[in-house]
Amino acid sequence: MKALRIHKPKDVRVDNVDDPKIESARDAIIRVTSTAICGSDLHMYNGLVPQPRPMTMGHEFMGIVEEVGSEVERLKKGDRVVVPFPIACGWCWFCRHDLPTACENSNPNYGPRSGLLKEKGGALFGYTDLYGGYDGGQAEAVRVPYADYGPRKVPDSLTDEQVLFLTDILPTGWTGIDKARLKGGETVAIFGAGPVGLMAMKAAWVQGAGRVIALDRQGYRLETARRVADAETIDVDDNDPVDRILEMTNNMGADVVVDAVGMEAEHDLGVLERVQDIVMKHQGGSLEVIHQAVTSVRRGGFLSVLGVYTTEYDNFPLGQIMDKGIGMWAGQAPVHNYIDLLLDLIVSGKVKVDDIITHTLPLEQAPHGYDIFNKKEEDCVKVILKP
Ligand code: NAD
Ligand code: ZN
Numbered sequence: 305m306k307a308l309r310i311h312k313p314k315d316v317r318v319d320n321v322d323d324p325k326i327e328s329a330r331d332a333i334i335r336v337t338s339t340a341i342c343g344s345d346l347h348m349y350n351g352l353v354p355q356p357r358p359m360t361m362g363h364e365f366m367g368i369v370e371e372v373g374s375e376v377e378r379l380k381k382g383d384r385v386v387v388p389f390p391i392a393c394g395w396c397w398f399c400r401h402d403l404p405t406a407c408e409n410s411n412p413n414y415g416p417r418s419g420l421l422k423e424k425g426g427a428l429f430g431y432t433d434l435y436g437g438y439d440g441g442q443a444e445a446v447r448v449p450y451a452d453y454g455p456r457k458v459p460d461s462l463t464d465e466q467v468l469f470l471t472d473i474l475p476t477g478w479t480g481i482d483k484a485r486l487k488g489g490e491t492v493a494i495f496g497a498g499p500v501g502l503m504a505m506k507a508a509w510v511q512g513a514g515r516v517i518a519l520d521r522q523g524y525r526l527e528t529a530r531r532v533a534d535a536e537t538i539d540v541d542d543n544d545p546v547d548r549i550l551e552m553t554n555n556m557g558a559d560v561v562v563d564a565v566g567m568e569a570e571h572d573l574g575v576l577e578r579v580q581d582i583v584m585k586h587q588g589g590s591l592e593v594i595h596q597a598v599t600s601v602r603r604g605g606f607l608s609v610l611g612v613y614t615t616e617y618d619n620f621p622l623g624q625i626m627d628k629g630i631g632m633w634a635g636q637a638p639v640h641n642y643i644d645l646l647l648d649l650i651v652s653g654k655v656k657v658d659d660i661i662t663h664t665l666p667l668e669q670a671p672h673g674y675d676i677f678n679k680k681e682e683d684c685v686k687v688i689l690k691p
């Protein structure tokens with residue numbers, strides 16, 4: 305079958321690979337009908353999340369069940385399902401305590417300590433050997449472990465485009481807001497108007513925000529934020545984002561700030577500084593948005609870090625967080641906890657997510673999809689691939 309594999313940074317190819325097979329009694333094989341490229345894939349694509357051997361990428365996928373292992377009771381051949389991006393067993397201590405991304409069983413490199421290149425959490429589809437080495441879903445078919453726990457059936461009345469984002473970006477955006485426990489009327493500022501930021505904006509309204517402010521450096525993405533999420537917008541290239549947020553909030557700061565950018569924030573770091581950061585300090589990317597978020601959140605407010613960071617970082621603003629009394633959450637989204645609620649919101653029409661899709665391409669054109677999504681060309685916001 306055909307699968308999109310990463311060979312080295314910026315080198316992704318559609319290769320012929322072996323078809324996936326049932327390897328354990330709880331596996332299912334899914335024939336993929338739609339899959340998306342995520343901002344997290346870009347960290348691998350750009351080499352900030354290293355992967356030494358060629359690997360099939362993709363953790364946002366859905367399709368039709370082709371075959372199930374002997375212990376899978378909740379799925380059968382022909383079912384149409386969406387699959388959460390974290391791989392979780394469903395019965396370990398963490399899975400039973402609503403912490404599927406900390407599943408103890410899915411990842412051979414699992415460990416309690418964490419740290420650079422060691423002891424990660426639960427496995428993720430198509431996201432390096434460190435995160436379990438499972439092939440991803442940017443392929444014609446994919447093996448899904450623990451198939452009686454993760455996949456959810458979706459109604460035939462909904463298109464792939466309406467439900468595909470239940471695999472990741474909608475639950476991720478939702479998590480960022482849910483962790484802040486809105487009481488109603490809050491001002492929520494969201495750094496990054498990419499797919500994850502846009503989903504967080506939509507989630508903020510549904511969960512009771514009074515104001516939603518989107519920040520980005522891409523004018524066309526800010527335009528998307530106004531159109532699909534009714535956000536007020538700040539172009540961080542034209543304004544100091546902290547000054548603008550303070551101005552807009554009577555000098556209080558935003559009640560909730562979401563970092564939906566991550567370590568690949570575009571910023572003005574010199575080449576030497578960048579080399580030092582990566583080679584000498586093992587520091588990946590930039591804390592630019594974290595600094596701005598901590599400075600612009602109101603005292604006693606909440607910061608949700610959805611954007612991915614992978615290493616230790618010097619100059620983390622812990623003193624500011626302490627002085628301002630800021631609550632904080634960071635992590636991979638526990639998709640399993642929210643997916644049923646969010647499917648209901650889509651079915652009832654309360655949440656609509658397919659309005660962010662800008663490109664639908666055959667799998668063969670996935671390398672082009674990566675290129676334009678990474679460079680933010682062709683006004684690209686979200687790419688869907690059709691295997
Ligand atoms: P994306 O790369 O399309 O979005 C990032 C956006 O940030 C872009 O629109 C970019 O223009 C903007 N940006 C860059 N520098 C900026 C700056 N200095 N200030 C403001 N905006 C800036 O990717 P995405 O798919 O939206 O993902 C966003 C982040 O969320 C990534 O780090 C991704 O890995 C992460 N993510 C996390 C989870 C999770 O479970 N926590 C799930 C999915 C994605
Ligand atoms: Zn993703």
Ligand code: ZN
Pocket residue numbers: 392393394395396397398399406407408409410
């Ligand atoms: Zn588990």
